[in-house]
Amino acid sequence: MAKLFDFSLLINGFPIKKAKTAFDKILAIPEEKYENYVIEKRKEIVNFHLQNNAFYQNLVGKNEIENWNELPVLTKKDLQQTLKNRISKGFSEKNIFVNKTSGSSGNPFVFAKDKECHALTWASIIYRFGWYAIDFNSSYQARFYGIPLDFIGNKKERLKDYLGNRYRFPIFDLSDKIFDDILEHFNAKNFSYINGYTSSIVLFGKYLRERKLVLKDICPSLKVCFVTSEMLFDEDKKLLEDYFGIPIINEYGASELDLIAFENLDSEWQINAETLFVEILDENNQPVVHGKEGKIVVTSLYNKAHPFIRYEIGDVGILDEKSTFKKPILKKLIGRTNDVAILPSGKKAPGLTFYYVTKSIIEDDGNVKEFIIKQTKIDSFEIDYVSESELNSSQIETIQNAISLYLEPNLNFVFYKKPFLERSKRGKLKQFESLL
Numbered sequence: 001m002a003k004l005f006d007f008s009l010l011i012n013g014f015p016i017k018k019a020k021t022a023f024d025k026i027l028a029i030p031e032e033k034y035e036n037y038v039i040e041k042r043k044e045i046v047n048f049h050l051q052n053n054a055f056y057q058n059l060v061g062k063n064e065i066e067n068w069n070e071l072p073v074l075t076k077k078d079l080q081q082t083l084k085n086r087i088s089k090g091f092s093e094k095n096i097f098v099n100k101t102s103g104s105s106g107n108p109f110v111f112a113k114d115k116e117c118h119a120l121t122w123a124s125i126i127y128r129f130g131w132y133a134i135d136f137n138s139s140y141q142a143r144f145y146g147i148p149l150d151f152i153g154n155k156k157e158r159l160k161d162y163l164g165n166r167y168r169f170p171i172f173d174l175s176d177k178i179f180d181d182i183l184e185h186f187n188a189k190n191f192s193y194i195n196g197y198t199s200s201i202v203l204f205g206k207y208l209r210e211r212k213l214v215l216k217d218i219c220p221s222l223k224v225c226f227v228t229s230e231m232l233f234d235e236d237k238k239l240l241e242d243y244f245g246i247p248i249i250n251e252y253g254a255s256e257l258d259l260i261a262f263e264n265l266d267s268e269w270q271i272n273a274e275t276l277f278v279e280i281l282d283e284n285n286q287p288v289v290h291g292k293e294g295k296i297v298v299t300s301l302y303n304k305a306h307p308f309i310r311y312e313i314g315d316v317g318i319l320d321e322k323s324t325f326k327k328p329i330l331k332k333l334i335g336r337t338n339d340v341a342i343l344p345s346g347k348k349a350p351g352l353t354f355y356y357v358t359k360s361i362i363e364d365d366g367n368v369k370e371f372i373i374k375q376t377k378i379d380s381f382e383i384d385y386v387s388e389s390e391l392n393s394s395q396i397e398t399i400q401n402a403i404s405l406y407l408e409p410n411l412n413f414v415f416y417k418k419p420f421l422e423r424s425k426r427g428k429l430k431q432f433e434s435l436l
Contacts, residue, residue: 003011005136014097019119023127034326038277041301042068050305050320052089056307073285073297074311076101079109087112091305101256102180110254114305117275121258124275126147128262132224132249134193140221141166142186142245144196144204144425167191171200171302172423179207193223194244198230199370199429206369208243216245230429231333233359251331257300261330268320269330275302278328279310280319291321293334335379339433344379345408351375351432358383359401361395372421375434380412390417 009016019388020304029037049056050063057063059078065071074093079086083098097118100110113121127137133139143166147157147240161168169182182204194201216222225244228251240248250269253259261269271278278296279287288294296315300308320329354373362368362385371385385391385400391399396415403411423429 003137004163005056006167008160009119010342012118013095013115016122019116019123020126020249023120023274025281027127028158031324031326034324036275038273038301038325042277045299045304045307046071046309048304049088051307052304053086053307055086056309060171061179069286072312072320073281074307074309076109078316079111081111084304085112085397088305088307096305099255101254112306113256113303114323117300117303117305120302124203124258124272127227127260128251128272131262131265132247134224136165139165139192140190141224142189142191142194143168144171144194144200145169146171146197152376159266166195169189169196171197174200174203174420176207179204179310183213183218186215186222189219190221191219192221194225196226196228197429198227198232198236198429201225201227202232202236203369205240206235206242208337210238210335214243214245222246222251228253231355231431235359251257252330254298257308257311257313258355260296260298260313261333265424269333271319271323271330272324273328275300275304278303278315278319278330281312285310290319290323291331293318293332339430340377341381342378342436343408343411349407353407354381355431359400361398361402367391370429372430373432374428375432375436377412378436379382380414382414384416384418384421386418386421393416 026037046065049059050065059072059074065358073337086288087096091112091114094112096112098110098112120353129136141164143161143202145168147170149156157168167185169185173280181410206240222244224247226249227240232248232250237248237250251259252261252264252269260274260276260278261271261337264270277299279294280290281297282288282294285297296313296317298313300311316334318331318334323329341351341354343349351362351373358371358373362371366389368385368391371383374382374384376382398414400411400413403413421429
């Protein structure tokens with residue numbers, strides 16, 4: 001097959017061949033020289049934006065910085081202004097890649113990358129998928145993603161899918177009838193791998209479990225499944241491994257940056273240290289020691305069109321104690337900083353705590369397909385769930401007792417059985433949301 005994927009990047013102005021060569025050179029830098037490489041690249045990108053980007057000059061407030069930790073932390077709110085105010089000298093919409101974040105953090109914005117930087121992003125993605133013998137030019141992808149529903153947007157995305165050698169399953173309706181149709185596609189097509197949103201893929205896994213089917217038996221060409229954009233819980237990973245019959249790989253990224261961490265062949269979340277510099281900071285924007293949790297802050301080392309320097313992505317995580325400059329490992333991704341429940345006692349709890357606590361109980365019998373939790377008042381929560389039959393009083397009492405034990409007593413919960421759960425325009429499922 002022709003290298004259609006590489007060609008599609010090239011005709012859009014992304015120099016992929018040059019980017020792959022540059023990426024290989026970065027990979028070849030030995031461990032003992034890697035810290036110097038990172039420090040040098042950090043310095044270069046900061047100096048470039050201090051000299052060429054009025055938005056960044058204004059944010060920093062001076063022309064040069066001696067100490068890296070003095071640099072301000074860039075937040076998504078800083079970026080919620082017109083893109084032309086944030087672009088560096090020498091760049092315009094003609095020579096940049098422009099896109100919009102999904103808004104899953106609650107703060108969507110338009111961003112830009114220069115075309116060489118975007119090509120390098122693709123070189124990074126191609127390299128990591130290659131760990132699992134996936135070649136974007138020849139491997140056929142089954143894609144579980146949202147898709148624009150307007151005519152032009154839909155056709156554009158379908159063309160991109162064709163050039164990207166992938167078949168897309170829209171995920172706004174995930175009824176058994178739709179899954180029946182999806183299963184037929186797996187029976188008829190030689191898919192190499194699955195890629196898409198965690199919650200949709202997990203639902204498909206539950207559909208297979210109900211029918212006692214293993215996907216690899218139906219589609220023997222399948223090699224691997226990559227899940228992204230939403231948390232993958234251990235028990236869901238086990239479910240997918242059992243009923244897909246292939247390895248399930250976790251990726252963590254951001255459209256405005258690159259892949260941030262990708263599960264390697266040793267089952268570690270290896271951070272992308274080639275095009276990014278990732279820090280874990282405390283509430284005062286100071287680095288924490290490896291092994292301690294803090295907010296994830298990322299620097300794009302190559303984006304000259306738009307500064308992403310010490311950019312607070314909105315997630316909380318922990319770097320492994322054995323991390324090095326060349327091979328940092330994300331020990332744990334805890335969740336989003338804005339998904340925090342504030343309880344009557346004053347205690348703050350990550351929203352995913354509720355999800356962890358209720359998940360194991362709510363799904364014991366396989367009745368509940370998926371659910372989301374919303375905080376409506378300081379002491380009140382709603383749980384919307386999709387299931388065959390309503391939760392009974394005994395199950396509800398068990399959930400409330402577990403939450404009292406793990407969090408605090410006297411919290412009020414209302415349960416609503418729904419035919420389906422609302423997803424974002426892109427098809428993401430927000431598992432916890434505070435409406436306070």
